[in-house]
Amino acid sequence: MAILQLEDGTRLTDLREIYRELAPLNIKLNRWAVGNSQQLRQLLGQDSLNEDEKEQILKSLDRYFEQLQQTAGYQMRDLIVLHPGIPNLDALLTKFAKIHTHSEDEVRYIVDGEGIFGFVRPDGTQVELTVQPEEYINVPAGTEHWFYLTPAQRIKAVRYFTGTEGWTPEYTGTQIRTRQAVA
Template sequence: MAILRLENGTALERLNDIAGELAALNVQIDRQSIGEEPQLHELLTKESLSEAEKERVLVALDGYFQQLQQTAGYKSRDLLVLHPQVPNLDELLSKFDRIHTHADDEVRYVIAGEGVFGFVRPDGSQVELTVQAEEYINVPAGTEHWFHLTPTRRMKAVRYFSGTEGWVPQYTGREIHFSGVSGDRITS
């Protein structure tokens, strides 16, 4: 279940409360079941997946992709698989753990593990949102945000794209001053 942490130490767990705090950013968060298919659940228990296994996972979830294609115009999807044995994991994560924006929406459907999205709100305050399995998040284009893993360092997430270039990070130079009691910031 998603958790939103504010700078004053408050942690919100009700989706409505979280949506309210993020409303000014138009960040969208929703629950989305991955269903009951045993083969999919078995694949999701594996730490790393071959390209063929990734494709099987994506195909199993393509009903949701088709919905998003119709409602939001996404054209492609891939599967991000992060775990401690991924080569250059720290290097990969270091591209996204500073405040940045993208020209396109950043859309993630977390299907195993969890990740943390930080946001700069219009009043300058900063918040961190832990997104967990069976949760969908849309970070609109231009939103100042950052991302890191929790100490488990494991996340599988489907990424949906409307183009090929829009997810490249543009760093804004603003410092992260989030000081909420998250206890789960990874420093490498």
């Protein structure tokens, strides 16, 4: 379940309260079931995955991609797999750990592990949202945000794209004031 942490340290787990706090950002947060396939569950439990295995996971979740294709013009999807065994994991993550925006929506479906999105709300306050398996999130283009992993350093997420452009982070220079305690 998603957890939202406010700047004063308040942690919200009630989805209605989380939606209310995120409302000024127009962020969409939904629960999407992974399903009961044993094979899929087994693949999701692995640390690393080869390209065939990634494609198997993506195919078994393509019902969501098809919805996005039809309703919102999405064209591509891939699976990002991060775990402590990945060489240069820290360097990879550094790119997204500073406050940035994109010219396209950032759309993720978490299927294993977890990660933390930080957001700057229109009034300047900052919040951090922990996203967990079976959670779909759409961060609108132009939203000031950052992303990092929890101490487990493990996540698998489907990424949906409308095109190849607009994916480069544009750094805004805003400083992160709230960052959840990491080990």
